[in-house]
Every structure is written in C-alpha cells, then in structure tokens.
Amino acid sequence: MYSPISDYALIGDCHSAALVSRHGSIDWCCLPRFDSPALFLKVLDDRRGGSCSVEAERLESCTRRYVDHSNILETTFHTATGVLAVQDFMPISQLADESRHGRDVENEERIVRLFRCRGGAVRFRVRVHPTFDFARAGEPGIHRSQGVTILRSGERELHVAASAGTKADARDGAVVVEFELSNNQTAWLTLGYAHAGHTPELVTEEHIERWLGETSRYWKQWSASMAYDGDWRELVMRSALTLKLLIYEPSGAIVAAPTCSLPEWIGGSRNWDYRYTWLRDSSFTLIALMELGYFGEARDFLRFLHRTLSAGKRGKVLYSIDGGTEQTEYELKHLEGYWKSQPVRVGNGAANQRQFDVAGELMQCISLYWRHDGFEHDGESFERDYWPLVKRIGDRVAQEWREPDNGIWEVRGGLRQFVHSKGLCWVALDRALRLARRFKISGDFSHWEQQRAAIHHSLETEGFNPDVQAYIQYYGSGDLDASVLRLPILNVFSPEDQRMRSTVAKIESRLGNNGLVYRYNPAEDGIGETEGAFLACGFWLVENYVLAGRLGDAEELFERLCSCANDLGLMSEEADPANGQLLGNFPQGFSHVGLINAAVRLSAARRGEKTDTEELLFAH
Secondary structure (H helix, E strand, O other), X not given: OOOOHHHOEEEEOOOOEEEEOOOOOEEEEEOOXXXXXEEEOOOOOOOOOOEEEEEEOOEEEEXXXXXXXXXXXXXXXXXXXXXXXXXXXXXXXXXXXXXXXXXXXXXHEEEEEEEEEEEEEEEEEEEEEOOHHHHOOOOOEXXXXXXXXXXXXXXXXXEEEEOOOOEEEEEOOEEEEEEEEEOOOEEEEEEEEEEOOOOOOOOOHHHHHHHHHHHHXXXXXXXXXXXXXXXXXXXXXXHHHHHHHOEEOOOOEEOOOOOEOOOOOOOOOOOOEOOOEEOOHHHHHHHHHHHOOOHHHHHHHHXXXXXXXXXXXXXXXXXXXXXXXXXXXXXXXXXXXHHHOOOOEEOOHHHHOOOOHHHHHHHHHHHHHHHOOOOOOOOOOHHHHHHHHHHHHHHXXXXXXXXXXXXXXXXXXXXXXXHHHHHXXXXXXXHHHHHHHHOOOOOOOHHHHHHHHHHHHHHHHHOEEOOOOEEOOEOOOOOOEHHHHHXXXXXXXXXXXXXXXXXXXXXXXXXXXXXXXXXXXXXXXOOOOOOOEEHHHHHHHHHHHHHOXXXXXXXXXXXXXXOOOOOXXXXXXXXXXXXXXXXXXXXXXXXXXXXXXXXXXXXXXXXXXXXXXXXXXXXX
C-alpha cells in the first residue's frame, strides 16, 4: 500500500537525503549522492522497492515533528504498552566540514535511528531491506564483521550496526533487528553506505551522542542565523531548512527535488527525474536565500553556476550536481511506479532543449549578486571574472531572441514563440546593460539597447491577444500561461499596466481552481494529460497581488497555498485543487522558494516597506 506523498518527511546531510513515512519507514534514499541509484525505493514500487521500516508491537497511533528548528525528525509511536520516540537524522556537521576541505567523505555517508522509550515498555523491530541500483541488482549478499551486518551488492555495501543487547536476524536480502525497551531506556541503529571491502567503523554509544550533538548544533546555529523576522516566520523557516537540505555541499548546486518519478497526476505519465540543478531556478533561489540573509549559500550557488558556464560552451538547461552534463533519460520498466504511475524515469531529456528564458534568469542572478551589498566578493573582480560571461550571454540573446524554444515548462510538443521566454530575453539584455553601466564597462552597447527595445515592442504587438485581452502563452495562440506572472515581478511590465491587470484577471478565471493555479492548459504540450495545480504559480500570483496593492487578496491566496503543505510544512510541486492531495516530486524546491519570496514581499508590504529585491529591480 502506497503512502500519500504528504505522509513523508525529509532528512539529509547536504550530500543526499531520505524520505521517511508517517509510520517511520525510510521508503526512498539514494546514496552516496542525490543522483545515485536508489537503494530504498518503496515509494516507487511497493513490492519490489526496499525500505527500512519500524514495526512496533500493538501500535495504536503515530505523531511526528522536527526537533526544534532542525532537520532532525522525531516520530512517536503510541502503543498499548508504552511510548517509543524515534529520532532520524543524517550526521551533517562532520560531512559538511570535511567536504569543504576537499576530503572524500563517501565512505562516511550514514543514517542514524535513535530510539527512546518515553513511558511504559515497548517491543519493536527494524527491518532493513535495501534493493540496490533501483532494485536491478538482485538480493545482496549478507555477512557479519566486527558486530556489523554487511549487505553487499557489486561494489557497494550497506553496513547495519545496532546497540548492544539487540538480536539481528539476516535472511532473504534483509536484516531484522529486534528491540525491547523500558521507560527511559535508549537504543540505536545506523545504516552506513560504503565501497565494497571498506572496513566497517565500530559504532559506539559515544559516536551516536556526538553525531546527534553535532547535527543538532549545526541546524540550530544555521536556523538562528536567518535574518528574516517578518510574518509567517515558522513557515519561512521550514522552507529555508528544506531548501538547505537540497543543497549539495561539495559544489553548492541545488537539486530541484530529491526524488524522481513521483507523478504530477496519479496514474499519469508526467513522471520526471528532478535530482538535478536547473539554471532557471538560479534567480528564484538566490532571491529567496539573500532575502533571508543566507548570503553564503547564495554565493556558493552562484559560483557553481559560474564554474559550470565559464568554459565558454553553450549553456545547458540543467546540470548534474557536480556540474556534469550526462542526464540521458531512460525508463525503469521493471518498476510499477507510485500508485502504478508509469513510466518510472531516470535522467531528464529536457537537458538538451532550447529554453531562452534561462539566459534571463542567469543574468538576473548575476545582477543581484553584484548589486546587493550583502555579498562579499573577496578576490573576485566583476570585469575579470564575470563580464566575459555576461557579454557572451548578452550577445547570444541579442542574436537569437527571435527564434522559438521549448519554454519554461519544457514542453515536448515542438518549438514555439513563448511570451515568457521573450520576456526573459528582455531581462537578460536589461540586466546586462545595467551591469555595464554600474561597472563602467567601455564599449558600444547600442545593439543591446536596440534589441531590448525590439523585444518589448514584440511583446506588446504579438504577445498580447486583444480578443483574449491578455498576454498569451505563445505568439498566435489564445491560450493563457501563468508563467507570464513572472514578468511584472521582474519589471518587464508594470504591475499597474492595464494590459497586465487584464491578464491577471484572465489567469484568475481560466487557470484558477479552488484557490490554486494551473500552469496552462496541458492539452497541447506534447503529453496532453491532466496534471495538478502548480504551487509556485500560485505564489507568483500572490506577488502580483502585492505589486498591484491587493494585499487582502494576496493574504487570502497565500494562506490557501500554505494550507497545501503537510503537517511538517513540506510541499511538493503540485496539488489537486479538489482535495489538496500533493502531487509530483517531493519536497520541491521551486514551491518552497515561491513561498519564501511571496512571504517576504507580502510581509514587507504589510509594513509599508519594499524588499531588497524590489529596491534593486525597480530602481535604475
């Protein structure tokens, strides 16, 4: 039986992450990196996919929470005989510190499960059943060494260690460890991922206490450094902590989500691999991080982008977390898929698409980085380090903006003249010109200026459909697209412009459903299937309301969108407007970035202020 997507929590260590169900089962985990083959994948195949489950005797109910402002998950099992608290975490401070110093930390990747009896007595068992390589590798071999049970598949091993006094039984590719605790007693189990032949580390009580202490301090210190003190602070904090879990510490890249192939509609085929970093997400993420005062993470992400693009080659839409470009898409035909939603895809074919809006997002990202006072630029020079990239992007946009592309939604139904893409081409040239002026770059930029004006004229004459009374999805169409809501946010159009106001009204009536917002009509996108409402689009509408002075509408919509989050404050990519069911990969960085940006803008407007981003965007 599949758990609802909303039943899952996320733990991680900024190298990888794991989904833990409401009943304490680890049903998804890729080790040692986000994009490694999954060894727990029950979420994609209830029968073939492995898990690490907790089975408490005479269970009555479960509750859960994150401990304080951390990513340490605590699940409480209420049984007929007692209360068991399970704290799940991946030790982070040691890994993060070592990765910054360039050490190979792969053999130290670990999940810790700490058990405490908080009343009465409890009996329970933990079943560890890894299915290596997306359940393609067959049952692992099992042997014991120095008190550790080792499950080996090819060149990879999972080391299962447990506290003294436990009984471990290994058979059929799984390890079952039995526990019995009385009031105030504790026990633990660890899962360590390593290369085959690596000598298992002897884990002791002291290790567990140190890892817990280090991880707790890390998250508390990180949370305490958040500069935001506006409205909805707890929601913003949880979104920030979630976003932090999606960062791959060694490179600074941020994955769109830690999962693949969770469907955008149950039974449908819109099932994609999101364990990559999308360049278009750059400015969204940078804005969110810098508005919260996390300039270090924002700087690391920008530097990842700069390194990735500095070779002079044409940029791709998305990259692997180490900057790699191999994302060949293929199907895992042996897997059933979440609630039989097939196919299960790994890799992402959109990597080779033409998406011109990426240039605008990148230029917006670079502009914010170099114009915001919160960033430190030790040893960096704009003219030396960034201007060559800015000029290359600007020249390319000026030359190619008239061509069609696949657009922000990565449609697979052919190239079109998407309005959002044209608008972001305008952003690319506008920000490039601003940077040239700010840093007094010498040269003749009249061609950029001419093409910027030409793009805006094109948008006004071909992007607006007078019959629909709205800016439409692509030239010549009558369809609406919520991505157009990005254009006032980026100052392409004034939010007070009558055409834009009419567009917002049309999006409300045609793409809105029960307080949520669809991306567009999916009938002609090359797939043609139903999908859920896209949560980030709803948050863009919130920002449009704020810019237009409609604060009451903004607050109402913001609260409606936040009600889609699960009990821990986590959001997926989409939701079903009819019942609020979360859909798509989970948790989705795009949704949490949308929440943060909307909350910051709305909170500032309620105080009669502007955000740092507004100050930069709306002042030339």
